[in-house]
Amino acid sequence: MxxxxxxxxxxxEEPVEVKSDSGAITVEWVPKAVLWSTFEPVSASEQxxxxxxxxxxxxxxxxxxxxDITAKxxxxxxxxxFDLVQKPIDHLGMQKELHLMGRERGE
Known part of the structure; x- marks a missing residue:
């Protein structure tokens, strides 16, 4: 490409568990990498x-x-x-390009 x-x-962004002073564990989303990407709409649906x-x-x-990118x-x-809906796909298995399928939840 x-x-x-x-x-x-x-x-x-990756999830990181953080323990508060009260001992409660919460998940915070922390930036892992900033990348150049395409943006290709695939589908829209409702449930x-x-x-x-x-x-x-x-x-x-x-x-x-x-x-270092996972489905989590x-x-x-x-x-x-956009939540990743499956593990990243190594396009053509050549370790040159990853396809990331993301799903955005609407109102």
């Missing part, structure tokens, strides 16, 4: 759960290959949060 197509900055409608927007982000992480794109 031509580098010029990766024109969007994304932040890969009805417990009599509420939930919208989902799925996007494929393509970044240069790296081996998420993507922050211009303040929009």
């Amino acid at each position: 031509r580098a010029g197509l990766r024109k969007h900055r994304i932040v890969i 009805f759960t417990e009599q509420q409608r939930q919208d989902f927007f799925t996007v494929k982000f393509r970044v240069l290959y790296r081996d 992480m998420r993507i922050n794109f211009k303040g929009r949060i």
Whole structure:
């Protein structure tokens, strides 16, 4: 893929458990990497759960290959949060490009 197509900055965030003074454990999202990426909408859908409608927007982000991104992480794109819905895909198995499938929850 031509580098010029990766024109969007994304932040890969990882969950870190933090223990408060009272002993309660909470999860904070900490930046792991800032990367250039594509932004490719894949699908939009809605589901009805417990009599509420939930919208989902799925996007494929393509970044240069790296081996430290896991499915437990998420993507922050211009303040929009995308949960990774599967482990990163090593496109063509050549360790050159990763495909990250992210799902944004709507209102």
